[in-house]
Amino acid sequence: MKMGAYTTVKDILPIVGCGILFYLSVASRSRPFEREPMGTITFPLGDVYIQREGEADWNDVYLHMPAYERDKIKTSEESRCEITLTDRKIVRIGEKTIFELTREPDGGEIVSIESGKAWINALFSKKKRFQVRTPTAVAAIRGTVYRLSCDSIYSSYRVYRGSIAVTPLKEDEELEDSTFYVNAGEEFIVVKDFEEYKRRQKEAFKKFKERELYKFEEFKRRQREKFEEFKQREEEAFRQFKAFHYVLTKFDVEEDRKSDWVRWNLERDRQLGR
Structure with missing residues (x-):
């Protein structure tokens, strides 16, 4: 088709149609989230x-x-x-x-x-x-x-x-x-893995000790015995049910x-x- 003064609407429609399809294709890729957000x-x-x-x-x-x-x-x-x-x-x-x-x-x-x-x-x-x-x-x-x-x-x-x-x-x-x-x-x-849970709790306490080393001796002197008693009571409070352990407390x-x-x-x- 040769464009000129006498170009008809019928001649242009295929070009316009292709352009619209191309735009929609690009827009759908660049804005994939035109949907309701959560x-x-x-x-x-x-x-x-x-x-x-x-x-x-x-x-x-x-x-x-x-x-x-x-x-x-x-x-x-x-x-x-x-x-x-x-x-x-x-x-x-x-x-x-x-x-x-x-x-x-x-x-x-x-x-x-x-x-x-x-x-x-x-x-x-x-x-x-x-x-x-x-x-x-x-x-x-x-x-x-x-x-x-x-x-x-x-x-x-x-x-x-x-x-x-x-x-x-x-x-x-x-x-x-x-x-x-x-x-x-x-x-x-x-x-769901009680032994691993206890191991991680001990590891967390160890990291706390290393991080707070400058005041940990005083903490240990005053609180270590109470802490050990608390951890023992906490572990004993857990109940086993099927494949997992649980505890429900105030x-x-x-x-x-x-x-x-x-x-x-x-x-x-x-x-x-x-």
Whole structure:
């Protein structure tokens, strides 16, 4: 076709059509996340990164950045991040934590935490189903404030308001047929490799001793005997059930609030009217 003064609309349409198809193709690749987000980054602190679904790279997050299904978010040392989900649930993660968002077919939401610690405030949640999954258990919650820490062999929960229902996971990651209910003021710990858990606890105490060596002799003189008695009572409190160990106890609220992580989360909740 020769373009000129007498070019017709019929002549131009194929070119315009090809151009539109090319634009749509490029746009779909450059903006793959034109879909409903599951949440928004509302308070990043320090080095916080996001990995979009299907991508290998981790990129910096920014304030008010949308988070979509199957996105992963991770924090570095001395970093934190607050994510507000679409129905006003709040998830805050501490340092060296990785978590992922997924949505169930019925509209329910799942937060998966591979390792690290998190604070969940779901007081204003209207969703019927919200679960937090770790390598060892699944917690079903509604109208709850609680925190957790976990790694590949254990999960620990402390509930501040409401209650949670925790179901341990089998080795094949299927749910056990027993659920444990944890109420406000209670702590629940579930462990799937108790010997390894005890070894890690001892290793953590050793690192503390090395880090605080300049004052550890005084600590040891005053507290070592009490500490050993406490650890023995703690280990004896664990009960074995099927392939895992667990303990359900009350926790000391005043002692708990000495934690910087707890105080920071309580203050954030207060600022947000939670």
